[in-house]
Amino acid sequence: MTVSLYRDEGVVLRTQKLGEADRIITVLTKRTGKVRGVAKGVRRTTSRFGARLEPFTHVDLQLYTGRSLDVITQAETIRPYGEALVTDYPRYTAGTAMLETADRLIVAEKEPALRQFLLLVGGLRTLVEGEHDPRLILDAFFLRSLAVAGYAPALEACARCSAPSVRAFAIVAGGVVCGACRPAGAAVPAPETITLMIALLRGDWATADASESRHRSECSGLVAAYLQWHLEHGIRSLRHVERV
Known part of the structure; x- marks a missing residue:
């Protein structure tokens, strides 16, 4: 039987314990889409690449195709976004909500999701750079993720009749x-x-950074409600995101 090896880069979304020493790693990859792979022995202190397979890490992976789960055989760090985020609670919680949202929005495994991958990498990079309020970055990520998934909200004309005069959301x-x-x-x-x-x-x-806190708070509430309605599930990590 031939082993189907492939290589891809991706962002680690979450990990789950498997057995005594292994982990299941869920990764959003650039070319393959969402992949779940087994990393064998990574919970042992002698593991060569356990630290490279933590959430937030942008990694280059080599995997081979398994029956139900692929197996990760190599992992090289491209950028460890988590290192910069774990020391900043507002940015860390915003990043956690990004990872969970990407995981929830992409249901099917191994279906290419390049735009969502690029959006996630860009969102994490912007969080680490620290030039904008983390909640603004998160709301921008939510809105753009919805747009990529085909659920962008109508914001400039009535969603039902396209009239330019709008009164409510x-x-x-x-x-x-x-x-x-x-x-x-x-x-x-x-x-x-x-x-x-x-x-x-x-x-x-420029417009977003100049906004007032009350409008940011109202925006966050509407965006979170809109996102969770389309997902038909709550984003659990949102409860930890510090509101303005």
Whole structure:
């Protein structure tokens, strides 16, 4: 029987114990998509590459295809984002929410997800650089991840009739809505909050950085609710993210 070896780079999303010394490593890779692989013996103190397979690490991997789980045979660190994040609680918790969201949004294994991979690497790099508020970075990541998955919220015209005049934000409608299309229970955010959401989706950091804390807080609430409604699950790590 021939062994199918392949190589890819990826970001470690999470790990799970397996047996006495092994771990299952879930990685979002550049070419293959989401992969679950077994790293044998990595929980032993003598392991050659256990530290390279921790969450947040951007790694270059060699794997061979197994029956149910692939097996990781080599791991080389490209960039250990976790080292810079673990000492900064707001950035660490934002990064943890990014990893969980990427894992939840990509359900199928081994289906290429290049845009989501690039988005995750870019989000972690921006968190480490520390030039923007971590919650803004996280909300931008959420909005862009939703857009990549085909769930971008309507923010500039009514989600139902495309009217330019918007009055409210309705998760079930898909974003902002006009007065005529507004369903019961729709939120009525400040116009500045919608402007902030548009800026985060576009990567307009000048506008985002200049926003007021009350609009950032309102934006975070709407974005988190919208994301979790589409995922049909809560993001557990969000409870640890420090709100403005």
